[in-house]
Amino acid sequence: MTQKEESFEPKIIAFCCNWCSYAGADLAGSMRLKYPPNVLPIRVMCSGRISPHFVMKAFQKGADGVLVTGCHYGDCHYMKGNYITMRRVTILKDLLKFVGVEPKRLRAEWIAGSEGDKFARVAHEFTDEIRNLGPSPLRG
């Protein structure tokens, strides 16, 4: 491993729905749970708002990983936005895989407002995972 790769710190864009996962991230803060600072959250109202365009834009701009988070099934504030999100993410991952971008760079997680610990854990895991994968091949 070269010096450069060792010091690689991924940049991760996380889309969080206002009602569950963003609240979960806030709770992680209130609980003072520590996680790596690589994850940059963007708040949207519902995970169903997360257009595949957003995900691709993030990768195109050079994000090493994209985290899509929403409410657990059945908990969606808008009833079922997260179902469609999951379907989108699934197809997107397969498409990324097919064009040679590691599908692991895109991850969907359901995080409840009460799951501060889960948010922190996911942030940890995902950062580690992306760090191991190295910089995104799309990084300009």
Next chain:
Amino acid sequence: MPEILNREDIHTFKELILSLTGEDVSRCIQCGKCSSGCPIAYEMTHLPNQIIRFIQLNMQEKALASNSFWLCAVCETCSVRCPENIDIAGIMDALRKISRQRGVKAGDTKIARFNEIFLDSIKKNGRVFELGLVMKYNMATVQPFKDASLGPAMLSKGKLKLSADKIEDQAPVKSAFEKSKPFIEAKSKE
């Protein structure tokens, strides 16, 4: 075989206990506190709350076949702690009585034997002759050397006497035995 519950007698046993002890076991909410606090429960075939449950459901034979009430030392921990203020120890005593009365073969023969020898000793001497009791009990239960090692030490400390030591006034003891005659008779039927 399952217990057949029957409208006609479902409350019979419960009412018998009520009449003997004044305790209404239908109050029992089966919280299990009696069982959890009982120092002898580990030796019992049924926990005290189960004994009460048998009474609630009129499962007389099950209750009387149990060794639990024979083992009960009447320490009354259960009674003191019961949230419904039921005197469980009293109910155990009642069960012993009923058991003797009905000549039910005790759930634990050793205990029954011990009680007999113990009572015999009292009957004879007005008080317990410890050495005699122990020897008799051990012989009766075919374990002659069970407590042999304890003997010399206890003797040397004066805790055991070699011969029975009768009390002076035997009359009250006699009358007590007289009163409990029905139970003793029941025993003779064995």
Next chain:
Amino acid sequence: MEYRTVLTTCTYCGTGCGLLLEVMDGEVVGVLPAKTHPINEGKLCIKGWNAHEFIYADGRLTKPLVRKGDTLEEASWDEALETIANKFAEIKKTNGPDSLGCFSSAKCTNEENYLLQKIFRAAIGTNNVDHCARL
């Protein structure tokens, strides 16, 4: 209800791709690449795909215009042609045929190029004929 396609040649570069103009009720509504054309074989570039768009753009010249003072005013074809004839004749008369010239067009057809150079060479009498081949 009319829909037909007219096979023609793209006007945007020298490659000469074949394209179909989609005509609906006398109006060009789109372009399709000519699938059987030997040059482009059913493919086009962005300009080709949109070669029809400028046809109906605002600002198409629809009438002859003749300058009157500072402004160009609508005129009849006769008036416009007469103006040209008179003015050219006048210039030719005073300054000779070589005081006239023309820029022909690489965007026009062979026939039109031929006609314009013929006008200048045969009718006016000058070889001052050029176009933007070099531009």
Next chain:
Amino acid sequence: MEKFKKYIKELFESGEIEGFLGIRKNGLHPVPHLFTPEHPEELETLTIPDVRYPMTEILLTIVRKYPDKKLGIMVRGCDERALNELVKNQKILPELIKHIGIACSADLAASCRCAQPYPEEIHYGEKVAPVEDRSDIEAIDTMPQEERFDYWMSEFSKCIKCYGCRNICSMCFCDQCTLEDNDLIATGQAPPAIPIFHLIRAFHMAGRCIDCGLCEEACPAHIPLRTLYRKVRESMSGFLGYVSGTEGGEKDPLEFLGSEGYMVPSKIDEK
């Protein structure tokens, strides 16, 4: 062929259709044409070549202007799938569009690698065997990830941004195209930003692409676009059980919320 022409003429005469969108021979070139009862003589030039034009895309152009006309359209297997999808997307009314089925020749089916080279009802031609060939996808699937990436990026980098893939596509009926959204993909750049330009189009094809392959035929840069969209089509059916282009039935799970359990994806293999 004469029988076919007669059939169309009969449809005109009975008033069942008010126009027939087919192919006409123009000199050396077969070109799309709308035959009408007003000009029955044009039917003489009617031809069924081994050349495909985006008939359904043209149909949309006509329907936009004449939404109430009863039209017949020459449909191959691919066109029929396209029509089904257009019905689902509320672009055409099925009761107004008469499918006049053409079975593709074996040559055409082979060159198209067509999995269904005939429509439901055939009015011309003989059914030939479908071509089941996913070697293009397999070839890429078996490449190591980095090689796959390099392969696609070098393919995408050839793009000259002609939008031909979109223009020729019957499924691209939007009036404004996301590919031209300057906020998402900077305009005025050729090649366009890669891979986002192609991936977005690929994603837009999910649940929509009917695998006709016209995009790839139209691509001046010879990018294997069809392989990309075929893959998306496979993902849709593999993970969500949805196949676009089938008649009626389920709705595209990327668009249709459905009830909670509607098409929950199976787990993706990330290797």
Next chain:
Amino acid sequence: MSRTGVFVCHCGTNIASVVDVKSVAEMAKKLPGVAFATDLKYSCSDLGQKAIRDAVKEHKLDRVVVASCSPRMHEKTFQKCIATAGLNRYLFEMANIREQCSWVHDDKALATEKSKEAVKMAVAKANRLAPLEPMKSPVEKHALVIGGGISGMQAALDISQAGYKVTLVEKSPSIGGRMAQLEKTFPTLDCSA
């Protein structure tokens, strides 16, 4: 170009003990569209809000970004604050540098870096914000109650007693619902009808 104001909050030591708040504000000054940037001890306090209002007026700001806690906490507070300064309340964006930064990161340099990025993101969004007007819609003061059981009847009565019209819709030929089928009800054993 917009004239965005950026206010980076110390939140006492909540943020400032981890994040170099001043350097975040310095960075913000250089961002496109930013006309003014500063740090504030407690931006949600009366003093903090006054400082924001004053800055809006003094620097003719047309958008405001506050980098502090979660928008779930104080978004409304600051929206009101800028509204009183005469700005459309929707020309406001928050950067969450407390719950999602200072409280979850130990490394001061990295946390400061992340705060800067959060501010960049918030400013980028703010620059594209447009004023919004809440819409109004009239209210038909008539309630519909679906179901004529105990709950439905009670709801109708409650709403009626508040003085509003109610329509009670029951599927079966009579109201009463399940209650009508019951003999007596626990625990009081009173009659149900």
Next chain:
Amino acid sequence: MTNSVPEFEDADCILITGSNTTSSHPLIASRIMKAKEKGAKIIVVDPRKMHIASLADIYVAQNLGSDVAWINGLMRIILQEGWENASFIKERTEGFEELKKAVAEYTPEKVEEITGIPKETLKEIAKIYATSEKSSIVYCMGITQHATGTDNVKSLANLAMLTGQIGRPSTGVNPLRGQNNVQGSTDLAAIPNVYPGYQPVTDDAIREKFEKAWGVPLSPDPGLTVVEMINAVEEGKLKGLFVLGENPLVSDPDSNHVEKALDAIDFLVVQDIFMTETARKADVVLPGASFAEKDGTYTGTDRRLQKIRKAVEPPDEAKADWDVLCRVGKAVGGKGFEFASPEEVFREIAEVMPIYHGITYDRIEKEIIHWPCRSEDDPGSPYLHKDGFAKGKGHFTPIGYKPPVELPDKEYPYQLTTGRLPFHYHTGTMTRVSPSLTHEVNEAFIEVHPTNAFEIGVKNSQVVRLTSRRGSVNAKVIITNDVKKGVVFMPFHFAEAAANRLTIAALDPIAKIPEYKVCAVNIEKIEESEA
């Protein structure tokens, strides 16, 4: 083009220079991409790193205006290595020894100094080009639009002959013609020195032939070129000008100068479809027709004749241009303008033009014909010089390197080069009213190297002023590594920021082509208030 478009597909090596092929001739680029798929080596030599460069096997950027030097250098290497085609040289050419002498001084070191092309790369290019079975040269305005344009073209011809890469399929020297019918208008003698079919006006026999055909006496003196005519206006020699479908005010170099001329001219007629910048200055404007509104023929860049067909009527009173010209011809007293259709015009053309003799409307309806096609049974010529050159033997022309006319100096430290975008065409009269195309890009920009941008202190999208000795324009900056340090690029489609206000009207002495591709400029930041 010596060869036809589809032939590119089968080349083994394609050397592209001075052509932004994907932008200007996308469907030719398509063939080149296909060739690459089939295994051809693609070499791009261009000062600006364009799209086609990124697809190339070898790309190298030469200094602006240094083409003769690198081509000579290439030939020197070829000779040194013995890669020349000796039999071809012997049998088909003349003047080889002079050429050999002329290129001898272009050592790789010297070439590297002049052109900036590393000598190793040059050698690699030489090897691939010379030793491939079929090598094709593609060039465009990047070669011709120089004061040394003719030299550049001749050098490429030297190269092709030296290696025998001409006269066979998929080889040759292939200039890509910028506009749709440049080839046709040249064929049809919209140039001052020849009659249709490249028949010199100065040749008495030919002149007599045309006098007979047209029934009038003709001038034996070659006429003036576009730039010369503009100069002649200024000098008061040219009083009347007829402009057909052109916009010299934007397209011609040094447009400030053109504007002055057009303001000064006595009488200007413009025939066009839009009110162009030039038409605004006209005395009479004649409304013509677009390609969709008339019939006729175009001759493609590979000498292929194709029809255009009328799809719809011209708007309102506008008329097909051939019709207008027939009317003008008659109005100015000409004879022989009684044509009822373009086909009739074409029949006359075929008569007077030997290279078109065998071509008829009927034939091009059914087959693809590349001129020369001298009789009805001549299938035409997809590639030229099959058995020999038109003038007998191919003549090697020894050429020496001349630097561009205007070199950067203290005052104007940067070099400007101009070019096209894929989304626009020429002066934009058509493309800039096309919504799909203007959506992509609708304003001028200036590509600047990051180092230069830093020196000047400008950021992306910031507007700067670009000044040359002839004028100045404002446009926003795009910072990119695609241009070399010291070079700035600007597309010329945008009249409001017309690159040609800056360009120099220096002409090639023979072809009279202006040096669009190099001039010296300065870049200045503009304060926000000004922009």
Next chain:
Amino acid sequence: MTESSQDDNIEVLTYSEIESVEGFVGNFDVTIRKKARSVDMSRCTGCGECVQKCPTKVPSEFDMELGKRKAIYTPFAQAVPNVPVIDRDHCLKFIKDKCGICQKVCPAEAIDYEQKDELITRKFGAIVVATGFSLFDWTVYEEYGGGRYKDVVTGLHFERMLDTSGPTEGKVIRPSDGKEVKQIVFVQCVGSRDEAKGVPYCSRVCCMYTAKQTILMKDHFPDSQSYVFYIDIRAAGKNYEEFVKRAQRESGTTYIRGRVSKIYDKGDKLVVQGADTLAGERVEIEADLVVLATAVVPNPDAVELAKMLNIPYDQYGFYTEAHPKLQPVESVTQGIFLTGSCQFPKDIPDSVATTGAAAVRACGIFSNDELTIEPKIAWVDAEKCSGCFNCMEACPFDAIIGEEFNGRTVARVQESICHGCGNCAATCRTKAVNVRGFSDEQIYAQIEAPFMETGEKEAEVA
């Protein structure tokens, strides 16, 4: 009942169903189907003559088919309104065009065989949903006889029997032979807390009503003995625990902790097989009657109504509140409130309490003349809309409708219905749908910001 029917502010529409719901908070347009009663309500005096004379008898739904009603009937004596209705599925007039007696005997000429369903549309500002519950179909329990034993009944049957004005006039008898019941077994959690039967939740009311039923049983028939099989006694409520103890102590009900494994017949008795897990013994009871406390489940048409109202429901079909703690009576759809057991099993005090809460929320809406609608919602750029209406499919709230625009039908967002979730925008391929405050452009800007080149980096390149 009477109170609500006599209230001036309350319009009672019985024998009516919701047909469709459009609109949004403050402005719901609701179409109600008034089913044809075949009796003119304005004329009927409620004399009951028609009912008496009607020759057709049908098992009474109200009495759980323990009794009969006529083809023209009021469900029960004190029904409100006291106007009968003709059951057209059974009335001879309707099935065979015979009889017609009711019309003949009606003194008020109120019988109208021609009456048709009537659709009325009203505007409402708020909707309270109180559709209640249904009972679990216990016959899926094969081990309990699967419905074969007449003397295995549900709690509700038992309630009807206890009713002195009910089908048995308050006598608890065996449906099979009409004999008196001495030994009666109550089985709790029939369906409830049974994952395998798809009802994992606790029905909440069974423990208490079973206790009540044993007490009433003892009160009415002192000679009877009740047994209750239970898993847990859930008696969380004011005086609830005491009530259960009362059943156990005063009414002598024997509670047996364990689930019944089997019920089978033996002679004319039913043997109930269970275990007393407290005693650790299996038990059997020969019962005269077995009463099952069947689970409370949603109404079979609950989902249909939910879709009409556009309110979410859980996997069972109970309506979901917006927030379990903070918005317990609000649905996610603004202006629609939930109360009673349509939301989850509730006993009467809970139902009444949530009803009060729901009513207050509804009145809260009415306290304003206008509603303020959060502007961060979706909107459609009609120019860009391709009219595919995928957004309509993706909208969880049916907020999107079609609208004419330049001769095309394009999507439009009904502002007051939109919640701003943005599902539509993410689905739109044309980017015609966007969300104010969370627009594509704004989010793109956010995505780009952290990757933005800074001045320092450009200097490095140079």
